[in-house]
Amino acid sequence: MTQSAPPARRRIGSLAMLEKEVTIYIGGVHATDQPEVVKTLLGSCISVCLYDPQTHVGGMNHFMLPHASRDGGGADLTRFGVHAMDYLVSAMMKLGGDRRRFVAKCFGGAHVLDVQESAEGVPQQNIAFIRSFLAEEGFPMLAEDLGGYHPRHVRFYTATGRAQVKRVDGAQVRSRLLAREQARALTPPKFGVVELFD
Numbered sequence: 001m002t003q004s005a006p007p008a009r010r011r012i013g014s015l016a017m018l019e020k021e022v023t024i025y026i027g028g029v030h031a032t033d034q035p036e037v038v039k040t041l042l043g044s045c046i047s048v049c050l051y052d053p054q055t056h057v058g059g060m061n062h063f064m065l066p067h068a069s070r071d072g073g074g075a076d077l078t079r080f081g082v083h084a085m086d087y088l089v090s091a092m093m094k095l096g097g098d099r100r101r102f103v104a105k106c107f108g109g110a111h112v113l114d115v116q117e118s119a120e121g122v123p124q125q126n127i128a129f130i131r132s133f134l135a136e137e138g139f140p141m142l143a144e145d146l147g148g149y150h151p152r153h154v155r156f157y158t159a160t161g162r163a164q165v166k167r168v169d170g171a172q173v174r175s176r177l178l179a180r181e182q183a184r185a186l187t188p189p190k191f192g193v194v195e196l197f198d
Helices: 081-094 122-137 170-184
Strands: 003-012 015-023 029-032 036-042 046-052 057-061 103-108 141-146 152-157 162-167
Touching (some): 036 057, 046 152, 081 122, 103 122, 103 162, 122 141
16 A cells, blocks of 8 residues: 655765655555655554665555454454564565565654553554564664654655654644545454554
């Protein structure tokens, strides 16, 4: 689920490069061996920017929970961290990336809902999951901006592994994310009586 935007012009050394912009949403996974800018908007969700510094293969995902419910949640599996990470790693390896060189930058996990914070809340579960996953896989986390109370815009430059993060107003983003989900008529995953919004 990607959308293309006009290429952005950028200089690396003495070379001017055109970078296609790709936007991903919840459940999105995008990997490339071309110079691109992959971007997303995060609330309590997590986005991992993975990069192979030798082959310049890079990618990003955007997941909302660590694991699917037992029945699969009735939604795209890449909306869940364990599947989103496996899919991203596999996609990068198919493009020539070597998992022994993968490094990561992680963003998101903000408390964006107007509810009382809990030690077992979605943001904490997501943060704990991604830290554990990266440690177990041996992917060093070079940078992170996790937790807090502000949604984030993330831009990942696949040619260099650079990431930019901008914190944004929570109320404005909540309404935009909700409108986007309703417009796309996505089937929400099943979590009993709890409704989760990113």
